[in-house]
Amino acid sequence: MVENVMGREFDFLIIGSGIAGLSFALKVADAGSVAIVSKTELAETNTSRAQGGIASVIYAPDSYEKHIQDTLIAGDGLCNVDVVKKVVKDAPDQIAELIKWGTKFDVDEKGKYSLHREGGHSEKRILHHKDNTGFEIQRALVEKVRTHPNIEIFESHFAIDIITRHHLGHVTERWMTDIECFGAYILDLKTNQVETFLSKITMMATGGIGNIYQTTTNPPIATGDGIAMVYRAKGIIENMEFIQFHPTSLYNPSEKPSFLITEALRGFGAILRRKDGKKFMHKYDERECLAPRDIVARAIDNELKNTGDDYVYLDVTHRKAERTKAEYPNIYKKCLSIGIDITKDMIPVVPAAHYVCGGIKVDIHGRTSIKNLYAAGECSSTGLHGANRLASNSLIEAVVYADAAVKDTLQKVDAITLKKGIPDWNDEGTSHTEEMVLITQSNKEVEQIMSTYVGIVRSNLRLKRALDRLQILYHETEALFDSSVVSMKLCELRNEINLGYLIIRMAQKRKESRGLHYNIDYPKKLE
Ligand code: FAD
């Protein structure tokens, strides 16, 4: 049985321990008490898996204008220009902050930062730590938060829902437009107790959604919980149709998540080839292998459909072996572990669900449409990415927007009082022995529906099929949720169904093809 226990009270409640959550925590911690909630371990995040690096203008001939233009071009007409300018211009200061906190970026023999180039970037501007930049950033941030006296860390704690007036029973017309967040209900996965975490400010930093697809680069934590929580609380969610598929994940069907082969490898000269060895990217874009990833992923998808092959190859065998091994040691090691020596053999790759461009709508200060609730990182939609994210722009967006939210919240936190009279989590229900098999099966069905009908190439018929099938799962799962003791797996399933619904509905509303959203019934972009 899940039990309710006494509530906890904090100035700042942060849900998520990736770059967005931890950088926010470090900057607000001197101003009040902070709780960081993470559903597994602190370092089990998308952030830890980031390979290529973090984009920022560092040296001439690069310039803010070039980074802005590259971001706008990738975004295919839907970026918010003010947001793009803000992120690009704030980036160097935020990089300096990461370095101050202990992150080590690679430098060259002259002591200058070594910069990579990735698809869609007109200059070398990707700061990196070998090919495991995210791991290094996460390491530095985790070390810092663990030693801060005002920060309390709650690992293996799962946020079920944010608390709004809805939970007080005041469901009036007004709460639909004037919603306020008072904290969240959190399930302690070790004790199985639901605790009420009250907070003046809540920061949603729950990351991505990759696990609603069969093939993804995202770790298992990425089930879009934050977006689903805010959607259920009637907050504004936008741009969910723009799901980014990374063109090159390692083809190794028994492995989930799929191992990423960084785009930086193409910046380093790696070439995409069909299984018969022929190059194909010149048929799709003049930038060839360095075109933005929506174009590359669609090109690969098309080649696979035409040839019937299961994968294409990424070929870096023409580069000097020693250099490849030195710059991409993790990819070299990983591939070798499955019998591929990337200095001699081509790497089999396929596209995989990688990043959600939309999410919880925030303004330039990181505020959501719900009072005292902020969002940053992958779960948020700032307007930076538009219809397609430029490579390595998400880590920088997360840290810039966490910083914007810090500045806004520090001005108001002292004036906010904690809400009294919040009821305990209502957990009437029983635990059925058959529940787990129902949940895992439904989970597989969600992944299958999304991958088959709502992947890289969509159509009206496929989207309708997806919605019809998802609706059955929705009703079954809500019934299970209402009659069962709450569990993380059940909540994640519920969240994934909410997300699938949002992606499909937003895809159906877009009567054109743009950026990452491609519908064969509307192949053209609307002017
Ligand atoms: P995350 O780092 O994913 O953290 C999410 C946190 O939320 C986790 O701690 C998780 O436990 C917690 N959480 C989620 N739900 C709950 C819940 N219900 N209750 C409690 N806690 C919860 N971007 C780049 O800019 N450059 C790159 O080179 C790059 N490479 C990438 C490579 C890979 C393989 C992947 C998967 C992504 C890559 N990205 C890259 C994207 C980037 O890593 C992510 O967008 C970014 O790290 C997201 O950070 P975040 O803080 O928003 O979320």
Ligand code: SIN
């Ligand atoms: C990569 O290294 O290719 C991933 C970069 C990103 O997702 O931004």
